[in-house]
Amino acid sequence: MSEPSWIGFDADDTLWHNENIFERVHERYFELLRRHHDAATVEKALFATEMRNLPLYGYGIKGFMLSSIETALTITDGAFSPGEIQELIALGKEMLDHPVELLEGAHEALDALAPRHRLLLITKGDLRDQERKLAKSGLAHRFQAIEIVSEKDTGTYGRILQRHAISAGRFLMVGNSMKSDILPVLALGGAGVHVPYRITWSHENAEAPTGAEGRLFHAASLRELPGIVERWR
Amino acid sequence: MSEPSWIGFDADDTLWHNENIFERVHERYFELLRRHHDAATVEKALFATEMRNLPLYGYGIKGFMLSSIETALTITDGAFSPGEIQELIALGKEMLDHPVELLEGAHEALDALAPRHRLLLITKGDLRDQERKLAKSGLAHRFQAIEIVSEKDTGTYGRILQRHAISAGRFLMVGNSMKSDILPVLALGGAGVHVPYRITWSHENAEAPTGAEGRLFHAASLRELPGIVERWR
Numbered sequence: 110m111s112e113p114s115w116i117g118f119d120a121d122d123t124l125w126h127n128e129n130i131f132e133r134v135h136e137r138y139f140e141l142l143r144r145h146h147d148a149a150t151v152e153k154a155l156f157a158t159e160m161r162n163l164p165l166y167g168y169g170i171k172g173f174m175l176s177s178i179e180t181a182l183t184i185t186d187g188a189f190s191p192g193e194i195q196e197l198i199a200l201g202k203e204m205l206d207h208p209v210e211l212l213e214g215a216h217e218a219l220d221a222l223a224p225r226h227r228l229l230l231i232t233k234g235d236l237r238d239q240e241r242k243l244a245k246s247g248l249a250h251r252f253q254a255i256e257i258v259s260e261k262d263t264g265t266y267g268r269i270l271q272r273h274a275i276s277a278g279r280f281l282m283v284g285n286s287m288k289s290d291i292l293p294v295l296a297l298g299g300a301g302v303h304v305p306y307r308i309t310w311s312h313e314n315a316e317a318p319t320g321a322e323g324r325l326f327h328a329a330s331l332r333e334l335p336g337i338v339e340r341w342r
Numbered sequence: 343m344s345e346p347s348w349i350g351f352d353a354d355d356t357l358w359h360n361e362n363i364f365e366r367v368h369e370r371y372f373e374l375l376r377r378h379h380d381a382a383t384v385e386k387a388l389f390a391t392e393m394r395n396l397p398l399y400g401y402g403i404k405g406f407m408l409s410s411i412e413t414a415l416t417i418t419d420g421a422f423s424p425g426e427i428q429e430l431i432a433l434g435k436e437m438l439d440h441p442v443e444l445l446e447g448a449h450e451a452l453d454a455l456a457p458r459h460r461l462l463l464i465t466k467g468d469l470r471d472q473e474r475k476l477a478k479s480g481l482a483h484r485f486q487a488i489e490i491v492s493e494k495d496t497g498t499y500g501r502i503l504q505r506h507a508i509s510a511g512r513f514l515m516v517g518n519s520m521k522s523d524i525l526p527v528l529a530l531g532g533a534g535v536h537v538p539y540r541i542t543w544s545h546e547n548a549e550a551p552t553g554a555e556g557r558l559f560h561a562a563s564l565r566e567l568p569g570i571v572e573r574w575r
Binding site: 162167172174178179182183187189190191192195198206235238 | 407
């Protein structure tokens with residue numbers, strides 16, 4: 110028997126919608142701050158706060174909530190009412206309690222691949238929030254292992270491959286973020302399938318690399334994944 | 343060769359100080375709210391908010407920060423100034439950036455046990471925050487595996503034992519929380535060493551069980567641990 114092949118899946122915006130929820134919350138946030146600043150100014154200030162806080166907070170909704178409160182207080186010189194802060198907290202809780210909406214083709218791709226490959230879920234963010242979404246997704250039983258990590262870089266992927274005794278040459282990672290899902294895996298000698306989501310958080314933007322022929326694939330939706338995996342093998 | 347024995351360690355308030363940092367922040371919090379309510383009232387309201395938010399936020403400092411802001415806004419009927427909220431955020435960031443102070447005997451216990459046992463770290467809280475503390479502690483290299491989990495119950499411990507192919511009879515868990523570190527492990531047939539910290543968060547309080555003779559040990563400090571492990575084996 111040949112060595113088994115492993116397929117890693119990102120979760121947010123790869124298996125289920127996530128950024129669209131943030132998008133709606135951002136709209137509401139701009140609305141709340143409209144009497145102080147235009148949306149572009151607010152967006153820029155919020156992103157700067159998030160980037161400054163990222164080393165302390167990590168990824169996830171709670172960090173977003175704290176950064177959105179901090180930004181609002183800062184850019185309004187304190188003229189942001191307690192009631193409005195309570196609105197922001199309520200908005201964050203809604204995000205945390207949001208239903209999980211699977212992306213088109215997610216179920217079918219996992220159905221097609223599970224019988225012949227080992228599937229891994231590799232996702233970053235708040236521990237409890239990712240577990241909640243996975244439970245709500247109904248997809249947990251598809252995966253041999255679930256890895257919830259604080260950062261997705263070559264070090265992280267290297268440790269995961271080692272823990273499960275996976276050769277990089279037999280590993281294919283599927284995700285919407287070129288920066289977090291694809292580039293580190295290509296750097297380790299693995300393969301990647303980039304499935305862009307409709308919108309990408311600026312922090313996750315990166316250029317596609319050159320020199321990864323035969324290891325870097327692009328798909329418009331997860332429906333194309335089983336065919337790509339056939340070509341990769 | 344006999345089956346190896348595994349020793350699990352809790353982290354917060356077992357290997358390093360944690361609750362004392364919360365204690366100092368609580369003092370500062372009571373101070374900020376003193377003109378509205380006495381400390382006991384504030385404490386009670388904060389704890390109620392934390393318990394209500396626990397399913398959504400999970401354990402950790404970011405959840406605490408959000409709950410402390412929410413409580414302040416609620417119990418002051420909004421008469422809590424934006425500047426004071428910024429103080430709460432700054433206080434939370436200080437907690438997240440706090441130096442790690444090891445508990446007495448932690449180094450020595452790990453030095454004594456590492457050569458003859460497999461050591462596991464099992465801790466709950468924010469992913470990034472726990473990783474940061476572990477890195478700052480200088481203890482990471484002592485552990486065969488690090489498990490950062492969102493809840494410490496029998497299900498969690500059962501999965502960890504299974505993942506590392508550990509028999510419950512060869513597993514001893516060391517921690518300050520009877521509820522999270524000791525009871526679930528005893529329920530699975532493992533052993534526990536309860537090392538109480540000076541203060542315990544009310545949520546972690548639980549009675550010691552009966553009927554766990556020879557599997558439940560008590561220590562005043564980690565200095566006693568190597569001797570207890572000898573008796574257990």
